[in-house]
Amino acid sequence: MKLDARIPSGPIEKKWEKCRFEMKLVNPANKRKFSVIVVGTGLAGGSAAATMGELGYNVKAFCFQDSPRRAHSIAAQGGINAAKNYQNDGDSIYRLFYDTVKGGDFRAREANVYRLAEISVNIIDQCVAQGVPFAREYGGLLANRSFGGAQVSRTFYARGQTGQQLLLGCYQALERQVQSGRVTMYPRHEMLELILIDGKARGIVTRNLVTGQIESHIADAVVLATGGYGNVFYLSTNAKGSNATAIWRAHRKGALFANPCFTQIHPTCIPVSGDYQSKLTLMSESLRNDGRIWVPQQKGDKRKPSQIPEGERDYYLERRYPSFGNLVPRDVASRAAKGACDEGRGVGETGLGVYLDFGDAIRRLGKGVVAERYGNLFEMYERITGEDPYSVPMRIFPAIHYTMGGLWVDYRLQSTIPGLFVIGEANFSDHGANRLGASALMQGLADGYFVLPYTIGDYLASTKLDKVDASHADARAAQNEANAQVKKLLGVQGKRTVDSFHREMGKMMWDECGMSRNAKGLEKAIGHIAALEQEFWKDVKVIGAGEELNQSLEKAGRLADFFELAQLMCRDALERQESCGGHFREEYQTPEGEAMRDDDDFCYAAAWEYKGPGKKHELHKESLSFEYVHLAQRSYK
Amino acid sequence: MSAAATALTGKSADRPGFWANPIGKKAVMAVTGFVLFGFVIGHMVGNLQVYLGPEKLDAYAEFLQKTKGLLWGARITLLTCVILHVTAAFQLAGLQNKARPQKYVKKTSAGSSYASRTMYWSGPILLAFIIYHLMHFTTGQAHPDFQPGMVYRNVVTGFQSVPASLAYIVAMLMLGTHLYHGIWSMFQSVGINHPKYTPLFKKLAAVMAAVLVGGNVSIPVAVMTGLIR
Amino acid sequence: MKLTLHIWRQKNASSAGKMVRYETDASEHMSFLEMLDVLNERLIAQGEEPVAFDHDCREGICGSCGFVINGVAHGPLPSTTVCQLHMRHFKDGDELYLEPWRAAAFPVIKDLVVDRSAFDRIIAAGGYISVSTGSAVDANALPVRKKDSDMAMDAAQCIGCGACVAACPNASASLFMSAKISHLGLLPQGQPERMERALNMVAAANEELFGSCTNIGECEAVCPKGIRLEFIARMNRDFLKASWTFRADRVEGD
Numbered sequence A: 001m002k003l004d005a006r007i008p009s010g011p012i013e014k015k016w017e018k019c020r021f022e023m024k025l026v027n028p029a030n031k032r033k034f035s036v037i038v039v040g041t042g043l044a045g046g047s048a049a050a051t052m053g054e055l056g057y058n059v060k061a062f063c064f065q066d067s068p069r070r071a072h073s074i075a076a077q078g079g080i081n082a083a084k085n086y087q088n089d090g091d092s093i094y095r096l097f098y099d100t101v102k103g104g105d106f107r108a109r110e111a112n113v114y115r116l117a118e119i120s121v122n123i124i125d126q127c128v129a130q131g132v133p134f135a136r137e138y139g140g141l142l143a144n145r146s147f148g149g150a151q152v153s154r155t156f157y158a159r160g161q162t163g164q165q166l167l168l169g170c171y172q173a174l175e176r177q178v179q180s181g182r183v184t185m186y187p188r189h190e191m192l193e194l195i196l197i198d199g200k201a202r203g204i205v206t207r208n209l210v211t212g213q214i215e216s217h218i219a220d221a222v223v224l225a226t227g228g229y230g231n232v233f234y235l236s237t238n239a240k241g242s243n244a245t246a247i248w249r250a251h252r253k254g255a256l257f258a259n260p261c262f263t264q265i266h267p268t269c270i271p272v273s274g275d276y277q278s279k280l281t282l283m284s285e286s287l288r289n290d291g292r293i294w295v296p297q298q299k300g301d302k303r304k305p306s307q308i309p310e311g312e313r314d315y316y317l318e319r320r321y322p323s324f325g326n327l328v329p330r331d332v333a334s335r336a337a338k339g340a341c342d343e344g345r346g347v348g349e350t351g352l353g354v355y356l357d358f359g360d361a362i363r364r365l366g367k368g369v370v371a372e373r374y375g376n377l378f379e380m381y382e383r384i385t386g387e388d389p390y391s392v393p394m395r396i397f398p399a400i401h402y403t404m405g406g407l408w409v410d411y412r413l414q415s416t417i418p419g420l421f422v423i424g425e426a427n428f429s430d431h432g433a434n435r436l437g438a439s440a441l442m443q444g445l446a447d448g449y450f451v452l453p454y455t456i457g458d459y460l461a462s463t464k465l466d467k468v469d470a471s472h473a474d475a476r477a478a479q480n481e482a483n484a485q486v487k488k489l490l491g492v493q494g495k496r497t498v499d500s501f502h503r504e505m506g507k508m509m510w511d512e513c514g515m516s517r518n519a520k521g522l523e524k525a526i527g528h529i530a531a532l533e534q535e536f537w538k539d540v541k542v543i544g545a546g547e548e549l550n551q552s553l554e555k556a557g558r559l560a561d562f563f564e565l566a567q568l569m570c571r572d573a574l575e576r577q578e579s580c581g582g583h584f585r586e587e588y589q590t591p592e593g594e595a596m597r598d599d600d601d602f603c604y605a606a607a608w609e610y611k612g613p614g615k616k617h618e619l620h621k622e623s624l625s626f627e628y629v630h631l632a633q634r635s636y637k
Numbered sequence B: 001m002s003a004a005a006t007a008l009t010g011k012s013a014d015r016p017g018f019w020a021n022p023i024g025k026k027a028v029m030a031v032t033g034f035v036l037f038g039f040v041i042g043h044m045v046g047n048l049q050v051y052l053g054p055e056k057l058d059a060y061a062e063f064l065q066k067t068k069g070l071l072w073g074a075r076i077t078l079l080t081c082v083i084l085h086v087t088a089a090f091q092l093a094g095l096q097n098k099a100r101p102q103k104y105v106k107k108t109s110a111g112s113s114y115a116s117r118t119m120y121w122s123g124p125i126l127l128a129f130i131i132y133h134l135m136h137f138t139t140g141q142a143h144p145d146f147q148p149g150m151v152y153r154n155v156v157t158g159f160q161s162v163p164a165s166l167a168y169i170v171a172m173l174m175l176g177t178h179l180y181h182g183i184w185s186m187f188q189s190v191g192i193n194h195p196k197y198t199p200l201f202k203k204l205a206a207v208m209a210a211v212l213v214g215g216n217v218s219i220p221v222a223v224m225t226g227l228i229r
Numbered sequence C: 001m002k003l004t005l006h007i008w009r010q011k012n013a014s015s016a017g018k019m020v021r022y023e024t025d026a027s028e029h030m031s032f033l034e035m036l037d038v039l040n041e042r043l044i045a046q047g048e049e050p051v052a053f054d055h056d057c058r059e060g061i062c063g064s065c066g067f068v069i070n071g072v073a074h075g076p077l078p079s080t081t082v083c084q085l086h087m088r089h090f091k092d093g094d095e096l097y098l099e100p101w102r103a104a105a106f107p108v109i110k111d112l113v114v115d116r117s118a119f120d121r122i123i124a125a126g127g128y129i130s131v132s133t134g135s136a137v138d139a140n141a142l143p144v145r146k147k148d149s150d151m152a153m154d155a156a157q158c159i160g161c162g163a164c165v166a167a168c169p170n171a172s173a174s175l176f177m178s179a180k181i182s183h184l185g186l187l188p189q190g191q192p193e194r195m196e197r198a199l200n201m202v203a204a205a206n207e208e209l210f211g212s213c214t215n216i217g218e219c220e221a222v223c224p225k226g227i228r229l230e231f232i233a234r235m236n237r238d239f240l241k242a243s244w245t246f247r248a249d250r251v252e253g254d
Ligand SMILES: Cc1cc2nc3c(=O)[nH]c(=O)nc-3n(C[C@H](O)[C@H](O)[C@H](O)COP(=O)(O)OP(=O)(O)OC[C@H]3O[C@@H](n4cnc5c(N)ncnc54)[C@H](O)[C@@H]3O)c2cc1C
Pocket: A039, A040, A041, A042, A043, A044, A045, A062, A063, A064, A065, A068, A070, A071, A072, A073, A074, A075, A076, A077, A078, A079, A080, A162, A163, A189, A190, A191, A192, A225, A226, A227, A228, A237, A238, A239, A242, A243, A244, A245, A246, A282, A401, A402, A423, A424, A425, A426, A437, A438, A439, A440, A441, A442, A444
């Protein structure tokens, strides 16, 4: 298979314009003759469905929550980047482009990233017009903050709830289309299969989560916007329902899966408190601006933090990275915390945590200033842990947060299956091996509002699409597959609960395919997970029936797909014999313990092809070239 | 016409009107409640003349009887207000029963006043009281020894009956709770709420409710204790 | 700690439900939902159906979770959704009654899960600003007073959880509606549709069989996002003004 990214020729700043000009348009009167399925109503799917509705297409939108407003985009706190240069601090489209390519450790496609930076500007305009209440200055103009290593202030934010406000804007636009009849919304529906007819994506099979009914939906094109797969690790900052089923099922039907091992770990999350822990909560990275991170110098030092004198504390980030100190990038900070805990110097009951201490900041700035800057976060921390961060240092630990990998798409966001488009976190496109803070929201909305609605038009206008309906043999076959999977899960009638399997696999993934990886561990994980998967199919216990609301059945189906994805992630991590961005292979590091990229051998996106159950995936490489941002090693010393 | 406009106008065609809307009804209740509130204040001030002796009170009553325009104007206004207020109350109560057909096994109040939760009790009790009160002191059927025109005497003989006095005291307490919530709630219903003024309205409501209860209750108490005879 | 739970169990929308008693153990560090997870793991092991409840983000922002604990929506801690409520706020031996939101507009689907799609329909009736993608002017073209913008944000924080309806003795959706009407009505971008929006959203809520507001404030007391009664007054104001001044025929004629 030859991967064609369909990147337009010409200078980078003209590519998107050229592409838009070259694309065929659908005549306005014809748009209503086309139907499009959008799976997922987060920032990416919600904005795409609303925009296509506005354009006049017939859209069917699906989500598994009870309302499109609950997609996990709602949880994003920090902000959204845009190259508006409202602060006049030297920002530009080119600079945002440059920062994103470099931040992604040179594993993203330049053309896509440039387009993203270009469109970022329109996103803010659109959102403000919808009524998104971004923070403002006293003069009434928009405020910005700086974020994640950028040297300019280009992040727009709405208190600590930027994702919520952006999502509500797009949800409202979506509901407007629902009212107008252009979009039909199917909440509490889960996609279980993709329907391919004549090699093209023509529909999906869903399970109605209330009645359990399994139905087929047919359309002229299918868009997947189902978010990330961080829940493969069981514990992550993702919502409990976030899953990989939609993209995994599409993958099994022929869509290549790119860079599955590229996952992002966020350094400032609230640590695990016990076995019952069900998810992890992120706290804004901004805490590292004033908090100092430390662990005791002594192993197994169980004294209270207040009893450990200054001289016996190790401020390891300040020690190892004197120029960036506590503000090193996410991956570096996360790995260093893990290192300290692996040495037995972790704090808290579980030993999996490091201190984030505001003692100095309070002495220097006063409690009032600290409260003003971080009051909300401190409150949240106290609500969860019951400890008061003004008097006791916070305990933090890294957690899985974002997945850069996803279904492979070309410049037009189409996967290797014609008619199957993938947007938002579900695709692999713009962040390379590491995502910069405040860039995921930007990408989701760029894809959904401004890219997909155009590129899908070109597909519809230039493709011959036969009239088909749900009685087509291929649709029926897909529906039977979905039915069979449900029956199989209910039929095992074993002894172990779904969660107990998921926890065990998640732990294995976290230990071996998490913050740092090595060949031996990855091989072990692959073997272990395969065995666990077999045990799952022999011993899982799912109570209840298929024809009703059955939350254990939902979880079981998602886990079944996570098992397969987890093995591919380990494979991908094993194959990528270099360290880059969020992927750190212990074998490939500098003598000082920093990541070592190998551009000669690994400057490509790894796109994996499914070859059938039990068969090995085949690797395809999309080689990446860097014509504008030149390959260079990151350094934060 | 754009798709969105179709949707909007489609809605407006069958949109219920002002009265058919709970918010509209509530506004009517607020305005009529306000009028009734004004009346009960005036009425109380008039009643308190009982402390000035029979001549003053009877003269006041006679003055009212003679100024037919004022009397009937007030009666019609009050009757209209009561009818509107009560009709709205009953219709909204019906809606509320439909809105929660299944009750909670356990329900605890998290932050509302007792008075506010019992508006739908205090109101109907007031209605019953108003009817009784009219039959007691205006038309006389419910009075043991009613003498037209002799207001002072009717009050004293009326309140010498303990059950009657108790009924008045209970009713006034109901009026107090009704207004303790009602007086600030009416502002909210017509859209007036401000972090600076609403707490004042609430204080005002408490003070007015207390004054009304105190003033009105004092009369039967004064009769029963023999202060007025 | 040991707890006695009385949980509303109901197979589906059409069957009758009842309170069922369970004994369970919990650690004080658990969240309330984790306590239920542990109970569910045990029920599954015993071959019984686990308790169904809605949840997703578990960080108090998606609005999925919510049920009534001992008569209070989202439980005893103010400004906190059940997913953010931790067991350290309870004590050994406590007896807890868990019930779903109860309202005609929120029919029970199963156990503690209810159907809140009425909220979506209220938003669809007018809870938006009509601006199609691509038609926006520059974001800084229209300055917004910081005070208005901040207050719009206060209102916009509503997570659509439905606790206000659950707590209201009249099952009124006023707090929810007023949050959206205020959010959009406070911004200059929301002005052109302000009257129409109030009329349409209020009308939609009536169709859904929500009750009327008695201004008692139970909603405000349980709202996890601090939405205030003040916004209900704003909604009333917009609605009253709109019903006296707004002429729908002008819109229809375009
Ligand atoms: C705690 C947290 C904080 C974050 N903070 C920031 C930030 O400050 N800035 C930033 O830029 N990014 C941030 N991110 C990342 C960003 O929020 C996400 O990457 C982004 O919102 C993903 O959007 P999406 O539309 O692709 O997916 P989602 O919003 O996850 O939406 C997925 C949709 O797909 C549906 N779905 C999934 N599977 C199925 C299925 N099988 N069938 C049917 N429907 C399905 C779901 O119902 C949902 O509607 C944060 C992420 C987290 C977790």
